[in-house]
Amino acid sequence: xxxxxxxxxxxxxxxxxxxxxxxxxxxxxxxxxxxxxxxxxxxxxxxxxxxxxxxxxxxxxxxxxxxxxxxxxxxxxxxxxxxxxxxxxxxxxxxxxxxxxxxxxxxxxxxxxxxxxxxxxxxxxxxxxxxxxxxxxxxxxxxxxxxxxxxxxxxxxxxxxxxxxxxxxxxxxxxxxxxxxxxxxxxxxxxxxx
Amino acid sequence: xxxxxxxxxxxxxxxxxxxxxxxxxxxxxxxxxxxxxxxxxxxxxxxxxxxxxxxxxxxxxxxxxxxxxxxxxxxxxxxxxxxxxxxxxxxxxxxxxxxxxxxxxxxxxxxxxxxxxxxxxxxxxxxxxxxxxxxxxxxxxxxxxxxxxxxxxxxxxxxxxxxxxxxxxxxxxxxxxxxxxxxxxxxxxxxxxx
DNA sequence: AATCCATATATCATGATGATATATGGATGG
DNA sequence: CCATCCATATATCATCATGATATATGGATT
Numbered sequence: 001x002x003x004x005x006x007x008x009x010x011x012x013x014x015x016x017x018x019x020x021x022x023x024x025x026x027x028x029x030x031x032x033x034x035x036x037x038x039x040x041x042x043x044x045x046x047x048x049x050x051x052x053x054x055x056x057x058x059x060x061x062x063x064x065x066x067x068x069x070x071x072x073x074x075x076x077x078x079x080x081x082x083x084x085x086x087x088x089x090x091x092x093x094x095x096x097x098x099x100x101x102x103x104x105x106x107x108x109x110x111x112x113x114x115x116x117x118x119x120x121x122x123x124x125x126x127x128x129x130x131x132x133x134x135x136x137x138x139x140x141x142x143x144x145x146x147x148x149x150x151x152x153x154x155x156x157x158x159x160x161x162x163x164x165x166x167x168x169x170x171x172x173x174x175x176x177x178x179x180x181x182x183x184x185x186x187x188x189x190x191x192x193x194x
Numbered sequence: 195x196x197x198x199x200x201x202x203x204x205x206x207x208x209x210x211x212x213x214x215x216x217x218x219x220x221x222x223x224x225x226x227x228x229x230x231x232x233x234x235x236x237x238x239x240x241x242x243x244x245x246x247x248x249x250x251x252x253x254x255x256x257x258x259x260x261x262x263x264x265x266x267x268x269x270x271x272x273x274x275x276x277x278x279x280x281x282x283x284x285x286x287x288x289x290x291x292x293x294x295x296x297x298x299x300x301x302x303x304x305x306x307x308x309x310x311x312x313x314x315x316x317x318x319x320x321x322x323x324x325x326x327x328x329x330x331x332x333x334x335x336x337x338x339x340x341x342x343x344x345x346x347x348x349x350x351x352x353x354x355x356x357x358x359x360x361x362x363x364x365x366x367x368x369x370x371x372x373x374x375x376x377x378x379x380x381x382x383x384x385x386x387x388x
Numbered sequence: 389a390a391t392c393c394a395t396a397t398a399t400c401a402t403g404a405t406g407a408t409a410t411a412t413g414g415a416t417g418g
Numbered sequence: 419c420c421a422t423c424c425a426t427a428t429a430t431c432a433t434c435a436t437g438a439t440a441t442a443t444g445g446a447t448t
Binding site: 175 | 205208209212215231232234235236282283285286287289290291292293294295296297298299300301302303304305306307308309313314316317320321324343347348350351352353354355357358361362364365366368369372373376377380
Binding site: 026031047050074075 | 425426427428429430431435436437
C-alpha cells in the first residue's frame with residue numbers, strides 16, 4: 001500500500017512502460033521499436049528487457065496476455081496497467097539525471113602520444129565514417145517529422161530527439177575534420193621506438 | 195606465456211595503465227587525475243578502480259610499492275611494468291569501439307506527450323543549465339592548451355579531447371534553444387487529465 | 389571542542405552490455 | 419528438393435560500470 005516497491009533506477013522500466021502506454025506489444029516488438037526510435041540515445045538489449053518485463057509483471061505494472069501456444073513459438077503480449085501508467089507519469093515529472101557518455105576514441109586519443117600519428121589519424125577517420133551517413137539520415141527523418149507535425153502531438157516530441165541527434169552528429173563531424181587537420185599540421189615524432 | 199590472460203573489455207584497465215605510463219601514483223591520485231581530465235568522456239569510480247588495480251597487479255601489469263604504515267592510513271603507489279606497457283600499446287592500436295551514450299532527458303522527451311508542456315520545458319532548461327557554464331570553461335582550457343602546445347607532445351592530444359567537448363557542448367546548447375522555441379511555438383494541449 | 393573536509397582504500401547491490409542458447413517457420417538459392 | 423539463412427521469439431550469463439556506503443586519520447575551520 002502507499003508508494004511503489006518497484007525499482008526507481010532501472011530506466012528499462014520506464015522505456016517499457018512508455019512503449020506499452022502507446023499500445024500493447026511483446027518483448028520482441030519492444031526491441032524492434034527501441035531500435036528505430038530511442039536506441040540512439042538509450043539502447044536496451046534483451047538481457048535487460050526480458051528480466052525487467054518479468055519484474056514489472058510481478059509488481060502489477062504490466063499484465064501478460066496471449067499464452068503459450070503448443071507447437072508454436074511462445075509470444076507474450078504485454079499491456080500497461082493503471083499503476084504502471086502512474087509510475088511512468090511520476091518518473092516523467094522528476095528531473096532527468098545527468099548524461100552518461102563513454103567515448104573510447106577520446107580515451108585512446110588522450111593516451112595517443114604513446115603510438116604513432118598514423119594510428120590516431122586512422123581512429124579519427126573510422127569515427128568520422130561511423131557518423132557521416134547517420135547525420136544525413138537523421139536530417140531526412142527530421143524533415144518527414146516536421147511535415148507530419150500536425151498528425152499527432154507526439155510527433156513534436158519525437159522531433160526534439162531527432163534534432164538533438166542532428167546537432168550532435170554534426171558536431172562530431174566538425175570535430176573530426178578539425179582534429180585531422182591539427183594532427184596533420186603538427187608533425188609529431190610518433191611514439192614508436194625501433 | 196604468449197598472449198595475455200588479462201581482461202580485454204575492461205576500459206578501466208587501460209585508463210590505469212595510461213595514467214601509470216606517465217608516472218607512478220596511488221588509486222586515489224588516479225581518481226583525482228581522472229576527474230580533471232578524462233571524466234567528461236569516460237568516468238571511473240572507486241568501485242571500478244580498486245578491484246581493477248588488484249587484478250592488474252595479480253596479472254603482473256603493474257607493481258605496488260609503498261607499504262602499510264602502522265598508525266597512518268595506507269597508501270599504495272603503483273607503477274606500470276613492461277608487460278603493462280605492452281598491453282596498453284596493443285589496446286591503443288586496436289580500433290575504438292562504438293560510442294555509448296545515455297540521455298535520460300531525451301528518453302523523457304520522447305514520452306513527453308504524457309505530461310504537460312511545462313514539465314518538458316523545465317527539463318530542457320535544467321539540461322541547458324548543466325552545460326552553459328561548462329562550455330565556456332572548456333573553451334578557456336582549450337586556449338591554455340593551444341598556447342602550451344610546444345611544451346609536450348601530449349598537449350596536442352589533450353587538446354583534441356577538449357575541442358571535442360567544446361563542439362558537443364555547443365551543440366547541446368544550440369539544441370536546447372531550438373527545442374525551447376519549438377515547444378513554446380506549438381501550443382500543445384498538455385497531457386494532464388483532470 | 390566540535391565539525392567539516394581531504395586523504396585513502398574497499399565492498400556491495402543494482403543496472404547495462406554483449407554474447408550465447410534454443411526453437412520454429414518462411415524465404416532464398418544452388 | 420534440400421540446405422542455408424534470416425526473422426521471430428524468449429531467455430540466461432559473465433563481465434563491466436555506477437552510486438552508495440563503510441572505515442579510518444589528520445588538518446583546517448568555526
